[in-house]
Amino acid sequence: MSSLIRPEENAELSDELVELDPDVFSHPIRRDILHLCVVHHLDCQRQGSANTKTRGEVRGSGRKIRPQKGSGRARLGDGQSPMLRGGGVAFGPRPRDFATKLNRKVIEMGMKVALSARVKEQSLGVVRSLEWPGYKTKDLQQRIEELGWWRTLFVTGHDQIPAGLDRTSSNLPMVETIRAADLNVYTALKWPRLILDLAAVEWFEQALGKPQVAPREYKL
Amino acid sequence: MSSVAASRFKATSGRVHLFNLSPATGSQSTQKRLGRGRSSGLGKTSGRGHKGQKARAGNGKPKAGFEGGQTPIVKLFPKRGFVNQNAKVFAPVNLDRIQHWIDQGRLTSSPEKPITAKELLASGCVHNVHDGIKLLGSGSEYLKTPIHITPSRASRSAIRAVEKAGGSVFCQYYNDLALKDCVKGRTDRTDAAPTRKTDIVSQVTRETLAVWYTSWQNRGYLSPTALSKMPLAHDRWRELSKQLLAFKTQEYEKAK
Numbered sequence: 236m237s238s239l240i241r242p243e244e245n246a247e248l249s250d251e252l253v254e255l256d257p258d259v260f261s262h263p264i265r266r267d268i269l270h271l272c273v274v275h276h277l278d279c280q281r282q283g284s285a286n287t288k289t290r291g292e293v294r295g296s297g298r299k300i301r302p303q304k305g306s307g308r309a310r311l312g313d314g315q316s317p318m319l320r321g322g323g324v325a326f327g328p329r330p331r332d333f334a335t336k337l338n339r340k341v342i343e344m345g346m347k348v349a350l351s352a353r354v355k356e357q358s359l360g361v362v363r364s365l366e367w368p369g370y371k372t373k374d375l376q377q378r379i380e381e382l383g384w385w386r387t388l389f390v391t392g393h394d395q396i397p398a399g400l401d402r403t404s405s406n407l408p409m410v411e412t413i414r415a416a417d418l419n420v421y422t423a424l425k426w427p428r429l430i431l432d433l434a435a436v437e438w439f440e441q442a443l444g445k446p447q448v449a450p451r452e453y454k455l
Numbered sequence: 456m457s458s459v460a461a462s463r464f465k466a467t468s469g470r471v472h473l474f475n476l477s478p479a480t481g482s483q484s485t486q487k488r489l490g491r492g493r494s495s496g497l498g499k500t501s502g503r504g505h506k507g508q509k510a511r512a513g514n515g516k517p518k519a520g521f522e523g524g525q526t527p528i529v530k531l532f533p534k535r536g537f538v539n540q541n542a543k544v545f546a547p548v549n550l551d552r553i554q555h556w557i558d559q560g561r562l563t564s565s566p567e568k569p570i571t572a573k574e575l576l577a578s579g580c581v582h583n584v585h586d587g588i589k590l591l592g593s594g595s596e597y598l599k600t601p602i603h604i605t606p607s608r609a610s611r612s613a614i615r616a617v618e619k620a621g622g623s624v625f626c627q628y629y630n631d632l633a634l635k636d637c638v639k640g641r642t643d644r645t646d647a648a649p650t651r652k653t654d655i656v657s658q659v660t661r662e663t664l665a666v667w668y669t670s671w672q673n674r675g676y677l678s679p680t681a682l683s684k685m686p687l688a689h690d691r692w693r694e695l696s697k698q699l700l701a702f703k704t705q706e707y708e709k710a711k
Contacts, residue, residue: 266471266475266476266477267476267477267478267479267482270476270477270478271478273476349471352470352471356469356470358470421473424471424472424473424476425473427470427472
């Protein structure tokens with residue numbers, strides 16, 4: 236239920252409408268599901284490369300630093316004990332994997348909620364096609380300023396991002412292009428405005444909408 | 456100790472963004488962290504009390520089954536017997552159950568397509584085929600329809616009841632592989648013949664009554680009478696039957 240606006244310059248305004256699947260684009264808003272999806276995404280992005288040396292890994296010999304008895308001070312073994320300055324870390328971080336598992340259907344629901352949220356706050360637009368003629372970044376910049384589409388994510392449902400748009404927008408900092416298959420919940424929430432092309436709308440409706448199942452036959 | 460919901464911002468109405476998401480209230484609780492000061496409630500002894508085996512580092516528990524020195528229950532009683540590795544467990548199925556399944560339309564049979572382990576498992580009449588199916592005669596007064604069935608074994612009363620109702624029973628030997636093929640519906644492999652004497656020949660003594668696939672008494676598939684009556688008898692079975700029963704009429708060379 237969004238209006239089509241062409242990225243190309245056109246004299247007349249068209250009043251075309253796109254019918255969106257309510258299961259996908261009018262899903263009840265569940266912020267807790269979005270939270271789960273975003274946290275899962277960020278956990279998987281973690282490098283997990285923090286590392287420390289234990290008392291076994293710190294360079295040094297095993298010589299007893301001072302005699303057991305007689306010095307009047309605490310007893311000590313080797314110089315790499317965590318008690319000492321310059322010694323190892325007792326239970327420090329080790330390189331590990333912070334990735335978590337999140338049910339595929341929860342992630343799909345997160346995607347539906349994210350798209351529906353953008354539709355509800357009127358920051359989701361649909362375009363007939365994302366083809367852009369021309370080679371100059373400046374032209375695209377002008378057009379985007381006309382439309383007021385800064386901080387926009389263009390989502391295409393085709394296998395490849397249209398070459399013209401890709402080339403001209405690559406140097407623009409507040410514009411980004413992505414394929415529908417590569418879109419995740421985090422990216423959909425990060426960008427304030429989403430512009431989908433018709434192929435992307437179909438892609439999402441096919442991937443996220445309810446499957447068409449023929450009614451079961453009973454032998455009676 | 457108390458579970459605290461870790462929500463940072465209240466859900467604001469307005470645009471959804473990365474900075475105003477929070478988990479569902481009550482879905483997340485803080486971790487129990489031991490040994491971090493008095494006020495946490497888990498400082499110093501960290502919930503272990505004072506001294507004793509349970510307060511120690513490492514496992515702190517004796518091995519499983521240890522009863523403090525008292526002879527444990529697993530050592531009180533002597534070992535007994537052995538486990539027969541060659542034992543066969545047959546899945547029983549009674550006649551009243553089969554009749555009920557037929558009434559519901561979950562099982563059908565004909566002389567050309569008899570009920571086998573595959574149909575019984577698929578329809579849910581048995582939950583597991585184990586080493587084969589044994590047809591038992593409990594509830595034979597409920598059997599009305601003629602059924603044609605090829606189990607691994609059958610009891611005498613079951614055979615009597617099925618044939619009275621006009622059906623047929625033929626007991627076929629299935630080893631592990633043959634049973635798996637039967638259940639999966641594979642027909643490319645040949646089913647093996649029985650090799651053990653107890654499976655082939657009748658050994659009727661006062662104490663034991665073994666299975667015999669060459670005997671008509673149990674409708675064994677290798678008995679000559681069964682081969683003449685079965686619509687699906689293979690030539691290989693006829694040959695096998697002849698060879699397995701040859702001992703009855705064999706003559707031996709007498710020593711000079």
